[in-house]
Amino acid sequence: MRDRQSFIESVYPSLRQGRLALEARGSSQVTEHDGYIAGDEWADYWKGRDERTLSASQLEKYAECPMRYFFQYVLRIRVKDQVTFDRTSWLKPNERGSLLHEVYRRYMTEVSASKVMPITHDHARLLRIAEETILLYAERIPAPSPHVFERERQAMLRDVDVFYRMELQAKTAPRFFEQELIVDGQPLHLELGEDMAITLRGIVDRIDQVAPHQYRIIDYKTGSPRSYKENGVFAGGTQLQHALYAMGTELWMRQTGVDSDAKVLEASYVFPSERGHGQVIARPQTERNRVTAVIRGILLSMEQGLFIPASNPAVCRYCDYAAVCGEHAEMMAHKRKDEANSELLHTLLEVENIE
Ligand code: SF4
Structure with a gap:
């Protein structure tokens, strides 16, 4: 048998490679x-x-x-x-997320345009924006049936309601929406101490001002909050965005002259949807050294191959x-x-x- 194996493998070298790979894995x-x-x-x-x-x-x-x-x-x-036709659902989770992000951004941009605080909220305006955005999406991405469209439309309007109730209680002043962290068209060069720096690209969903020179950044999430544990700030490196965007926002504000003393005190994951129950998971930005250690570990592991x-x-x-x-x-x-x-x-x- 052994002879036969080596004979076959001499004719088909890929089989030998495969066997060695399996043995190495074991x-x-x-x-x-x-x-x-x-x-x-x-x-x-x-x-x-x-x-x-x-x-x-x-x-x-x-x-x-x-x-x-x-x-x-x-x-x-x-x-x-692969284009597959699913007659039971209309929007994919990422499409639904983009739609809701668009509604929230448009509404907040409109109601905060006058810069008068506190914001006067307008439920009818929010509903109008939501309905318009849903129809625009329906033109681009046809729903499989009127029944499915209606079911998903109603679900999104319930999400929008959760958002509205959260905004009624908000006390901070929105300053920027979907802010891309670039200066002169270039991504940010973020120094992370000693000899480490990364070039960071990203868009911050929302930047609110909480006090003079003090800010809070918000990332809207339309999925489930399950994986965002209250205590797992970095969750094994799988949740770094809050810290990187906080540092990136400060740098962007300094370099663009928006606020040279900007300090981001908190980054929050906000779940303005029925599924997310309007939860807010706040990450105070007090552990800059730890985030640097996590990123350093990731970059080092990449370098190690x-x-x-x-x-x-x-x-x-x-x-x-x-x-x-x-x-x-x-x-x-x-x-x-x-x-x-x-x-x-x-x-x-x-x-x-x-x-
Ligand atoms: S998560 Fe990683 S290990 Fe798992 S299937 Fe994907 S690539 Fe493979």
Whole structure:
């Protein structure tokens, strides 16, 4: 049998490669078959590449699954678009999110245009904007039936109501909406201490002023608040946006002359929807050193060539690359704990354990 195997593998070398890959995955060592690119060549390439702009979401995605980051942002493999007709639903979650963001932005821009505080709210105006936006979306993305359209329209109007009730209680003064963090058309160069800096790209949903030179930034979320734990400020590096945007907003305000003494005291994830129950998860911006440590850990792990599968296999369920990985994330569980890999994985595991 052994002879036959080596004979067949000599004719089909890819079969041999496949067998070796499976054996390597089953071993205790982290290897290139687990997404580890060993050697200085990678580190030199990674540090020297031209395009080094990182968004907060890219860093968060690396923290959630380094392997997915590699597929998506390094190899740039993407799943082929498939047009499927679903007769039971109209808007996809991201389309619904964009629609609601647009309604909230348009309404707040209109009612705060006079700059008179407190804002005089106008429910009829909000409803008109919501209905107009829903119709615009319906022209672009046809609903499968009037019944489905009506059901989703009603659900979005309930979301809008939650938003309205939240705004009635708001005490801060909105200053900017969907503010892109760029200066002279260029992304921000964000210094993170010592020798570390990143080029940051991003759009802040809303910037409110709470006192002279003091601000609060808001990120609207239209999904579920479940993964935003009250105490998990950085959640293993998967929630960095609040801290990066807070620093980015201060820098943007300074560099554009909007407010040279700007200080962002708080970044909030706001859930103005029926599903989100109007929850506000506030992240006071008092831990700048910790965020720097998390980002440093992520950048270092990238430089090390570590693009291993997710620590939490539950995320694979909704991943576009699940067909490629199979059960790789589960198979990695014992390698993460194995002494033989402790030095290699030290920094990455530290990031994953940061609350
Ligand atoms: S299937 Fe899982 S391990 Fe593979 S890329 Fe997706 S999240 Fe990562």
